[in-house]
Amino acid sequence: MSAALLAALTATTPAAAAPPHWTIAPSAGGGSRPAAQDGRPYIYAEGAPGSVLEDKVAVTNPSAEPLTVAVRGAGAPDVRTKAKGPGAWLTFATRSVKIPARTRAEIPFTVTVPAGATPGDHPGAIVASGGGRTSGISVHLRVSGPTLSALTVEHVRVEGGDRIAYEVVNRGNTTLTPRLAVRADGLFGGVLDKGPRTLPVELPPGRRVRLTEPWHGAPALDAVDVKVTVTAGGGAGDSATATARFVPWGPLGGALAVLAGGAFAAYASVRRRRRKGPGPGTGNPRSAP
Incomplete structure (x- = not known):
C-alpha cells in the first residue's frame, strides 16, 4: 500500500480529549521472515495460489484505561483480474479486542490466497481503530509464480x-x-x-x-x-x-502590431490619393485650336 493511502488511513479523528497513545505493529514472533532487531516495519507474506498463510499483529495500550480496538483488512481491488484485493483475503481471529491498561494484546490472522490469484505483488494493509484514532500496517503480499516487470x-x-x-x-x-x-x-x-x-x-x-x-x-x-x-x-x-x-508572444506580438500598423498606414495613404483623383497639370493635354 502506498505511503499516501496509509497516511490517510492513519489520520487522527478529532476528539474532545487526547486519545490514548496505543500502537499497532507486526508481532515479533510471527510472519514468514525473521524479525529484525527493531521489529518488522510491515507484514510480509508469500505463498502460492490456494495457500493459507498465518501471522499476527500486536496492539499495545500504554494508558491507564482499558482500550477497545477493531481491526480490518484494506487494499485496492486487483485491477488485472477485477477480483477483490488482499484486504478481503485477511481473516482475523477476532475483529475487536479489549486491551487492559498497560497491556499488549496479539491478534492472529490468516491470509487466504485465492486459487486464481495472479502471481506477483498484491499490496494491502491492516487498519485498526479505537480511542478516537486510526492506525495501520502495510501488508506486502507476494503470490508465487512467474513474475513480469513492465x-x-x-x-x-x-x-x-x-x-x-x-x-x-x-x-x-x-x-x-x-x-x-x-x-x-x-x-x-x-x-x-x-x-x-x-x-x-x-x-x-x-x-x-x-x-x-x-x-x-x-x-x-x-x-x-x-x-x-x-x-x-x-x-x-x-x-x-x-x-x-x-514562442515569446509578448515581444513578438508587439513587433507584429508595429508592422501591421505601418502596413495599414501605407494602405490608407494610397486609398486617399486614389479618392482625390489626378491633381492640376496632370492628365492628357488637349490640342490647341
Missing part, C-alpha cells in the same frame, strides 16, 4: 512552458520503483538533459500515476522534441516523446 510512459506534454507532465503505468505484476531521465533537443541542439534519478513513488501492479518534472530555463523561442525515459528493476523500461514550440 511499464509504459504515456501522455507526455509540456505544460505552462516550465514543466513536463507524463504518466507511468505498471503493466507487470511486481511493484516497481521507477527511475526517470529526460532529454529535449531544439533546432540548434540539446536544451535539456537530466540523467536517471529514482522517483519518490512506489508503483504497485496495474497502477497509473501522473507526474510532472520542472523545467527551469526552458527556451524562449524554439521547436523542441522532448523524450521521457522511465526504467525500473527487472529490465522494465519505456520512452515517449512530445513536441513543444516556444
Whole structure:
C-alpha cells in the first residue's frame, strides 16, 4: 500500500480529549521472515495460489484505561483480474479486542490466497481503530509464480512552458520503483538533459500515476522534441516523446502590431490619393485650336 493511502488511513479523528497513545505493529514472533532487531516495519507474506498463510499483529495500550480496538483488512481491488484485493483475503481471529491498561494484546490472522490469484505483488494493509484514532500496517503480499516487470510512459506534454507532465503505468505484476531521465533537443541542439534519478513513488501492479518534472530555463523561442525515459528493476523500461514550440508572444506580438500598423498606414495613404483623383497639370493635354 502506498505511503499516501496509509497516511490517510492513519489520520487522527478529532476528539474532545487526547486519545490514548496505543500502537499497532507486526508481532515479533510471527510472519514468514525473521524479525529484525527493531521489529518488522510491515507484514510480509508469500505463498502460492490456494495457500493459507498465518501471522499476527500486536496492539499495545500504554494508558491507564482499558482500550477497545477493531481491526480490518484494506487494499485496492486487483485491477488485472477485477477480483477483490488482499484486504478481503485477511481473516482475523477476532475483529475487536479489549486491551487492559498497560497491556499488549496479539491478534492472529490468516491470509487466504485465492486459487486464481495472479502471481506477483498484491499490496494491502491492516487498519485498526479505537480511542478516537486510526492506525495501520502495510501488508506486502507476494503470490508465487512467474513474475513480469513492465511499464509504459504515456501522455507526455509540456505544460505552462516550465514543466513536463507524463504518466507511468505498471503493466507487470511486481511493484516497481521507477527511475526517470529526460532529454529535449531544439533546432540548434540539446536544451535539456537530466540523467536517471529514482522517483519518490512506489508503483504497485496495474497502477497509473501522473507526474510532472520542472523545467527551469526552458527556451524562449524554439521547436523542441522532448523524450521521457522511465526504467525500473527487472529490465522494465519505456520512452515517449512530445513536441513543444516556444514562442515569446509578448515581444513578438508587439513587433507584429508595429508592422501591421505601418502596413495599414501605407494602405490608407494610397486609398486617399486614389479618392482625390489626378491633381492640376496632370492628365492628357488637349490640342490647341
